[in-house]
Amino acid sequence: MREDIPIPGTVKEKILNQAIKDFGRSGYEGVNVQLLAKSVGATTGAIYHHFGNKLELYRTIREEVEHRIISRMEGASAVYEAPLMSLKAAMIVGFDYAVKINVCTLASEQDPSKSTDLVASLFKTMLGEEIEGAETILAACWRASLGNVANGMDAETAKKALLWFIDKE
Incomplete structure (x- = not known):
């Protein structure tokens, strides 16, 4: 299985789905990582664990x-x-x-x-x-x-x- 394809129902998939909505609507500067994490019931640590930083999450979403x-x-x-x-x-x-x-x-x-x-x-x-x-x-x-x-x-x-x-x- 490719590493960049999240397993359905995982925290990573929830983060990606919400990030598409948030970045899509608000752009890079308009997204707050803490609010994004909270909206999916995760921690900012989970975002950093899966994506490294906000820019890497954005890059993944944009691509x-x-x-x-x-x-x-x-x-x-x-x-x-x-x-x-x-x-x-x-x-x-x-x-x-x-x-x-x-x-x-x-x-x-x-x-x-x-x-x-x-x-x-x-x-x-x-x-x-x-x-x-x-x-x-x-x-x-x-x-x-x-x-x-x-x-x-x-x-x-x-x-x-x-x-x-x-x-x-």
């Missing part, structure tokens, strides 16, 4: 959430052969899923762990070498649209703003 989003984006993009249509489908599906699972703050914020931007990497694969650096700009637009939702903008309005950039030729 998990982004893998879930990217999996859906890849499926949506596979329907189209044209790179821009593929990109547009991926962005819409990823956006909608992030809104649905309420992780807009997490997905929109700068990653304090400074790990690779998985969304930009996906976009680079989809676009190939068409325009160097476009993937970073597109990922930033996608994340900014989610940030708009996190800051109170209606999701459909934020999505329209995102698609406005893509639909321009």
